[in-house]
Amino acid sequence: MTPEELLKAIAEVADGLRTDMAVIGKKCDAIGARHDELKQLKSDGKKKDDVDDATMAQRTAADSVDPAAFAALTQSVADLKRRQSRPMADLNKFADAQAKADSVMRALGSAAEPPMAGEDLVAYKIRTHRKMQPHSPRWKGVDLQIIAADQVALDIALDGIRADAMAASMDTSGMKPLEHRMLTKQLPGGHISREFIGNGTFVKQLSRPVRHVQYIGPRWAGAGA
Numbered sequence: 226m227t228p229e230e231l232l233k234a235i236a237e238v239a240d241g242l243r244t245d246m247a248v249i250g251k252k253c254d255a256i257g258a259r260h261d262e263l264k265q266l267k268s269d270g271k272k273k274d275d276v277d278d279a280t281m282a283q284r285t286a287a288d289s290v291d292p293a294a295f296a297a298l299t300q301s302v303a304d305l306k307r308r309q310s311r312p313m314a315d316l317n318k319f320a321d322a323q324a325k326a327d328s329v330m331r332a333l334g335s336a337a338e339p340p341m342a343g344e345d346l347v348a349y350k351i352r353t354h355r356k357m358q359p360h361s362p363r364w365k366g367v368d369l370q371i372i373a374a375d376q377v378a379l380d381i382a383l384d385g386i387r388a389d390a391m392a393a394s395m396d397t398s399g400m401k402p403l404e405h406r407m408l409t410k411q412l413p414g415g416h417i418s419r420e421f422i423g424n425g426t427f428v429k430q431l432s433r434p435v436r437h438v439q440y441i442g443p444r445w446a447g448a449g450a
Contacts, residue, residue, distance in 0.1 A: 351373060
C-alpha cells in the first residue's frame with residue numbers, strides 16, 4: 226500500500242468515526258431530554274397530588290356546614306318564596322291599595338307604581354303615599370313608618386293624605402287667568418275620564434277683547450249732508 230492509499234484509508238476511517246460519534250451524541254441528547262421530561266412529569270405529579278389533597282381538604286371543610294346555619298338559610302329561602310308567591314286574598318288587597326293611590330296620583334298628573342317583589346302591604350301603602358304627603362298640610366311632616374304598627378292610625382293618616390292631595394289637585398288658586406290643567410281619572414269600568422280645571426272657560430278664552438263705544442255720529446264732516 227502506497228503512502229497515499231494509507232492516508233486515504235485513515236481519512237475514511239476518521240470520517241466514519243466522526244459520523245458515528247455524531248449519531249451517538251444525538252442519541253445521548255435524546256436520552257437526556259427524555260430523562261428530564263420524566264423527571265419534570267414526576268415533579269408535576271407530586272405537585273398535583275398536593276393540590277388535590279388541599280382541594281379535597283377545602284371541599285371537606287366546606288361540606289361540613291353548621292346544621293343551625295343550614296336551617297336558618299332554609300327558613301330564609303322559604304320566607305322569600307312565600308313573600309314572592311302571594312295568595313289571591315293578598316293580591317286583592319294590593320290591587321285595592323293601588324287603585325286608591327292611583328286615583329289621586331292621576332289627578333296630580335302621575336300614577337301609582339305597582340308593588341315590588343317581596344314587598345308587604347303596609348310597606349307598599351307607605352311607599353305610594355309618600356309622594357302625596359307634600360300636598361297634605363296635616364301629614365306632610367309625619368313619618369308613616371313610625372305609626373305603621375297601629376293599623377287604625379295608619380289608615381286614618383293615609384285617608385287624610387289622599388283627601389288633601391285630591392283637594393290640592395283641584396285647587397286653581399295658583400293658576401294664571403285662563404290657564405287650565407287636565408285631570409285624568411280611571412272609572413270603575415276601566416274607562417279613562419279627562420277633565421279640565423282652571424280659571425275661566427274656553428269660550429272666554431276664545432272671545433275677542435271688549436270694545437266700548439266712545440262716539441256715535443258721522444265719522445267725517447259733511448257725512449250727513
